[in-house]
Amino acid sequence: AQSVTQPDIHITVSEGASLELRCNYSYGATPYLFWYVQSPGQGLQLLLKYFSGDTLVQGIKGFEAEFKRSQSSFNLRKPSVHWSDAAEYFCAVVPLGTSYDKVIFGPGTSLSVIP
């Protein structure tokens, strides 16, 4: 079945530590890939996106993500986490070949940061 998965429901890291949030997808063709962040009670902010080309994508707030076709993954990374990064992170895809360009979201990973 077509899906977007984020294996980690909740992650806790210390401030200054590195971070990696996992995302896997299951679609016939590589979809467009996105990472969004949501603070409590707020809308979504786009961190970065991948359509094609360089598989290492740089985003805002010091985030980057790497697309690995062989693993059907698009993991989000940050070398040094700040307390303000605590939020909900969603991996999302736009499946290619659909009638409408609808964004399908993964279940999300909640990030807590220990001072």
Next chain:
Amino acid sequence: GAVVSQHPSRVICKSGTSVKIECRSLDFQATTMFWYRQFPKKSLMLMATSNEGSKATYEQGVEKDKFLINHASLTLSTLTVTSAHPEDSSFYICSASTPNYGYTFGSGTRLTVV
């Protein structure tokens, strides 16, 4: 650029009444907008795709008569929750695809039905 404005941010209504949520693209034209619903501590569930000048396309399981969507112009889509009940309480978010093929989201509307 590519800002989507959603209004109101919070609304409380009585059971049985209707509530309208607006989603506007401020600096671009959006022929297609999307409406999502988010339950507490859950992901976003796509409810429907709103197309300017035509009927919305609803996802399976979404009641089109309860969640009325109108996309009358290239910058405005509205979601009306009709005959609201407490189980309709949720966080509703709209989005639009932007010229650079990103997806911009509104700030969301917290609906509470009492």
